Amino acid sequence: MNILCSFALKQLGRKKGRTLITASAIALSAALLTAVVNFVASGRAMLVNFLGKDYGLYGGAYTMLLLVPAVFLAALIIAMSVIVISNAFRMSANERIAQFGTLKCVGATKKQIYQTIMYECVLLCKAAIPLGVLAGYLLSFLGIGIVNLYMEELNVLVRSMMRQVDFALSFAFSPAALLVSVMISLGTALFSAMLPARKAMRITALDCLRNDGEMDTSGYKRTKIAMDADRKVEYQLARKNVSSYRKRMHSAVTAFSISIMLFITLSGLQEIAGGIQDYINMDYGYPVIADYTSNFRNTVNPKTGRRQQECAFPITAETAEEITAKFREYEETDIYGDGQDYTTYVALLSEQDLTEEMRQALEDDDDGGQSETILEVERIILDDAHYGQLCAQVGIACGGTILLNDYRYNDNGTERHIAPLSDTVTTLQLEKADGSRDTLPIDGVLAMPEIPRQLLYPNTKPIRLIVPASGMSVRGYSWMAAPADEDGFMAYAKDVLESYFPQNGKDYGEAGYTSRVFGAQDFTRIMNIAIVLAAVFLYAFVFLLGLIGVLNVISTVSFQIKLRAREFAVLQSVGMTSGSVRKMLMFESVLCAGKALVIGLPAGMGLVFLMARCVKMLFPIPFHMPWTAIVITTGVSFLAMWAVVRISADVLKKQNIIETIRI
């Protein structure tokens, strides 16, 4: 065996604890990288199966959907691994600095010194990477198993709401993916070892011999912390040590900070997802929804340049009413039918027509200089029974138009309800995309909280009118039902819709329209499954990545304690009790954990805040900082650092002061 390789092997054998920790870090890194690459391969196989070889129309978007998270996760793993593995090799090089000096004195070249460390890395990689790759495949296998536990439920839900899908993530073994995993893992480990190896080879023989145990020859950094008798000496020494040894502890603190930041970010993300889930939860008191939607095409009117919509198969109010009646025939089920037309009209309004609140809400969008305000109009038709009830509630005769004088909008994440039109408005000037105008009298007004909750769905327009259904055609219509036998009603409703809108086995939208029957909670359930899956995977990822960080902390702290053995012995020889030494180390652990928290917590909280701000632009959801996660993270960080120091400090018990001082 090559003498350099033999040195490397001996070093690995001599420092079994650290060898194990470094090998574990390399294996964990390889496992995570393999899992990510394998997930991409399996996801690709699923998409090819579902969408065809190039993923169809939105191929680019799907490719990005697979690659962007994978690249982001891989970058995180590589960054963490480089910090941790590089630190382990730096410690190993530090320990052998005197050996390097001797080698240099007897004629070893810089390259040979470099190779000694690189051999150590190669030997570790030979054992750790295959194990890591195997563990990675096991992780993928488990992960895919977990996904498939939910996949069938997801398929059933999507089938009922959209199209005939059969998503199944299967374990895909790809030699190319295996090669990529091994290459990235090997590259990461070699690059990590290269950094301290290059540093070690540059130190002169004399410096190697002078600096027993520290590759950094710049010496101890002066700190501004002055010692006095007013505070506990253990605390003061700990503060001084943490400050002096900050460079040595840098990688441990950084790795710890990254783990903290990721955990907080993830917890925040989960809170945000929960908020979105609550917001889209359609709880109108009707557990079953049947709907019909025609395909449409948005065009621009050539005369006015305004956007207009062309519906392929709009549904007439008469047909909708017939279906409503049929649905009611099923065990006298309560049905609430409503259809919307969002695109036919806009309303032309003067400043006096708008309330002060509405003018303020529109201020941001106002381009100024226009005497008229143009607002989108939503015309709503209801089934005859509920329309009649609403007319009676307002106190008008059937056949009149009711203004729902409520505009719901997202005010930087807060849902606001305001009355858009002032009390003086009795007629509305409406204009179509082709420029033709109609005048519509308003017969009655409903404001919050008189508006039925069935009409408080998301994405409403500023001007909302309940109009008589007679003669109307709309793009879509939905029937909310509260049947006693939900499953029976759903089967019955499907048959009814199929008889009016035959799909003939065609898939979502292929017939020019879509009709479906689904549970009102199905959207929430799909969202919930997605959140659970994402949470399981991301928490597992952060946990494993955090484990790499903790391995680094263990390795660094135990190394530092051994390296400082003489310092502790001197302190004891001048009268510091061993209890005080341990107390000093405890203070150091608290300060180090505090340092990691000072970096990791604000970074994580900042990311959560930024994500929440972005999401709040789309959804009016309440924002809560994940305080529980922050408290847990803070506690666990102090506890983990304390435990590592406590265990590492146990070696001091066996330390003989006399022998240590003599070293």
Next chain:
Amino acid sequence: MEVLEVKELTKIYGSGDNQVTALDHVSFRVKKGEFVAIVGASGSGKSTLMNLMGGIDRPTSGSVVVDGEPIFEMSESALAIFRRRNIGIVYQFYNLIPNLTVDENIMLPCLLDNRKPDAQKLAKIVEMLGLSHRRNHLPGELSGGQQQRVSVGRALINDPAFILADEPTGNLDSKAGREIMEFLTAANRKENQTLILITHDERIALQADRILTISDGKIIRDEVMRV
């Protein structure tokens, strides 16, 4: 008045065939203000004796009494506290804390006691040791001689019952070695500081009031050089 009494001190390392008797029933007394040199060949047991007198090792049998206190009857913590208040130790390799300044290293035994050292006394020691211009320096920024002077300062700060110096000049050039001996002897003569010095350098030993020669773990000679 005696500040140190060593009674029948025995230290045996190892067991069975590997048993080595480093100290064999050693007894002697040291009076207040006395300067005692302990000489002996390498492996004679002088460092073991020093470690036992300093309370950083425990004997197989026998006792060490400092200022009337039998130190090995104390718990480990109590002994550590006793050591920082009553025994000053100077090592051959200085053994300073690398990230503490000169002042802080000297003050360390006081700080460990949560006591503020007398500023005047500290200034006096620093000045006596010729370190006034280096008070805020770290050990790494000092020469070997200067580091050893800091070590002497640390030993003196608490007015200990005695100072134990283990080859204090062994790692220094002759000029720096001479300076260190001048500081130690000055402390002994001017401040009546008891000094126990371990050396193999005969010239240094001859400066002492009394020389104890140790060989194979036994005191074979106890010579009084001056009264």
